[in-house]
Amino acid sequence: MPDRSDGAPPSAAGSEPAPGVLYLVGTPIGNLGDLSPRARRVLAGVDRLACEDTRRSGLLLHQLGLRDREQGRGPRLLSFHQHNQASRIPELLDALRGGEAVAMISDAGLPGISDPGEALVAAAREAGLPVICVPGPSAVTTALVSSGLPSGRFCFEGFLPAKAGQRRARLRELAAEERTLVLFEAPHRLLELLEDLLALLGDRPLRVARELTKRHEQQVGPTVRAALEHFRRTPPQGECTLVLGGAPPAPPPAWDEAALRAELGQLMAGGLSGRDAARQLAERSGHSRRELYGLLHDGREQAAEP
Secondary structure, three states, X not given: OOOXXXXXXXXXXXXXXXXXXXXXXXXXXXXXXXXXXXXXXXXXXXXEEEEOOHHHHXXXXXXXXXXXXXXXXXXXXXXOOOOOHHHHHHHHHHHHHOOOOEEEOXXXXXXXXXXXXXXXXXXXXXXXXXXXXXXXXXXXXXXHHOOOOOOOOEEEEEEOOOOHHHHHHHHHHHOOOOOEEEEEEOHHHHHHXXXXXXHHHXXXXXXXXXXXXXXXXXXXXXXXXXXXXXHHHOXXXXXXXXXXXXXXXXXXXXXXXXXXXXXXXXXXXXXXOHXXXXXXXXXXHOXXXXXXXXHHHHHHHHHHOO
């Protein structure tokens, strides 16, 4: 096997899966038809497959025709979750160093997002081992781009804390965030989250997506209040992805020329130059430093008039 101690990925022209490479493989979030041909090839050819739930992943591979226990076909499945990652990571790194091709998948979507895959990737990178992502479905981007909310800039927060006090504290921290927010939530906590959103952030635009890519895909909205009323009538099932409108832009600060000129005068009386006084007041008031500096010249010109 060629030396890959520098962490460089195998040549794109080479066959996949390559020995000694950790593959992050995106799996369907609902519709099995979304598995890419490349993902299928990698999953069929790796030596080991790290997954959250071996039974669930084994069923997925069987449904895809990639594993048959009776015929001994398919990769060796290895459980990898938050409770055993400390012992599993060294084991998987040793397998990679030994020349095995290793893949990691989550229960659905791209691994490494709100799951322990993040720690494995960091450890592999630190060890100088190559890591390649085989792109695939993601609930985050699927819900975002189909929500109708601004997607040019967004903020992913994953699962908020389960405890009410910690969750509300986090929401207060996010209250001024102007980017679209994407959240995950379990069905048994969805109503509590929606109630907190309404109380702390207001009745913003919202889409709650569930059963994404499946036949009965559902996106409930268009506001926090409307979603809350819906799920009070119809209890939610399955994990949900929430896409929440960002905070409205803060109104521009009021421009009071006389008051601002007086503040500049006080700063300069304290020993600051006109330029430094304008800069300090700009940081404090939110006004343009250039416009504030211009007030000084306007004031001098008015004082010089007969």
